[in-house]
Amino acid sequence: MTTINQDSAVTLHFTIKLKDGSVADSTHNLGKPAKFVIGDGSLSENFEQCLIGMTAGQSQAIELAADDAFGQPNPDNIHHMDRAKFIGESEVEVGTIMAFSGPDGMEIPGIITEIVGDSVTVDFNHPLAGQDVIFDVEILSVE
Structure with a gap:
């Protein structure tokens, strides 16, 4: 064994x-x-x-x-993006998990945690x- x-x-x-x-x-x-x-x-x-x-x-x-x-969550993994980048995305709402292209071309999942005006906050920490x-x-x- x-x-x-x-x-x-x-x-x-x-x-x-x-x-x-x-x-x-x-x-x-x-x-x-x-x-x-x-x-x-x-x-x-x-x-x-x-x-x-x-x-x-x-x-x-x-x-x-x-x-x-x-x-632990890393504050560097939280990004603020312009809402215009999400044009054509059917659902941009808090709680949505989306795939983003990372610097190496790999897809990274991010969860939308906040939307304020034109700013969308995306958290790339592991859920x-x-x-x-x-x-x-x-x-x-x-x-």
Whole structure:
């Protein structure tokens, strides 16, 4: 039985829940599990430490404080844009999540948090930044 350690390739299903029990994200919704290598930077170090030692077939609920999950909101990730940039967008309203082109051409999701006159405030922080979360993980395979 292979145990998760540094450099293991891990395939797992996870469900991210908030403290109130509501589900924020789940690989079950996508219909396919997540796969990553321990130490590749896709997960926080503290989260990886919680996975080390687990084996395929194991399930566990891992509670993470905001700093260990998606970090704290960064004020530099909040941008004010001219409403004219949104011409043709059907719904520019508070709470709308839109995809914007980042400097590297990758799409970045931003959530509209405020509209004042011609100024639209868009928050590019991860929607779960600043939140304590619970990861329900189910380890499918370890290579």
